Amino acid sequence: MSDEDESGFTFVDKRRVPQDQPDSPTSTTSNSEPAQETAQQPDDADLGASPEGAAGPADHLGAMPRLNVRDRLLMCIDILNQGAWISLGLISDPATGQVEADLPQAKAAIDSVAFLASRVEQDLDDETRRELQNLVRDLQLNFVEQSRR
Numbered sequence: 001m002s003d004e005d006e007s008g009f010t011f012v013d014k015r016r017v018p019q020d021q022p023d024s025p026t027s028t029t030s031n032s033e034p035a036q037e038t039a040q041q042p043d044d045a046d047l048g049a050s051p052e053g054a055a056g057p058a059d060h061l062g063a064m065p066r067l068n069v070r071d072r073l074l075m076c077i078d079i080l081n082q083g084a085w086i087s088l089g090l091i092s093d094p095a096t097g098q099v100e101a102d103l104p105q106a107k108a109a110i111d112s113v114a115f116l117a118s119r120v121e122q123d124l125d126d127e128t129r130r131e132l133q134n135l136v137r138d139l140q141l142n143f144v145e146q147s148r149r
Contacts, residue, residue: 070120070123070124073116073119073120074120076116077113077116077117077120077132077135080109080112080113080116081109081113081135081139083105083109084106084109084110084113084139084143085139085142087101087102087103087105087106087109088101088103088106088139088142088143088146089101089102089146090142090146101146103143103146103147106143106146107143109139110136110139110140110143113135113136113139114136114139114140117132117133117135117136120132121133
């Protein structure tokens with residue numbers, strides 16, 4: 001690298017600097033010192049609740065949108081829907097690549113999808129409500145078909 005490539009470059013490691021304090025001079029590197037990044041595994045303190053004043057794990061990731069209960073229920077429905085199709089033996093399990101039917105597991109997933117759908121459908125527009133009802137109906141019909149085999 002030429003000296004021109006390195007000019008004007010500074011490295012600021014903000015992972016450990018609380019947000020309410022300005023960048024400290026010790027956290028930057030000068031042009032005469034090479035910038036070093038070290039890969040570190042997060043310790044337990046990084047993954048859990050952060051102490052007061054310390055930057056939490058989400059602070060350096062950017063602002064995450066806050067999800068309401070309806071959105072979380074729809075996410076659960078989506079997860080259980082995929083699990084139901086896998087348990088019906090109609091699609092392969094992404095973890096194993098295998099197609100195996102487990103009808104008791106499929107029934108539990110389908111019943112859970114139907115319950116969650118009934119809890120969330122009053123908060124949905126007509127089109128989304130119909131899609132959700134069709135999803136439940138398709139799962140139930142496929143369960144009956146797979147039970148007959």
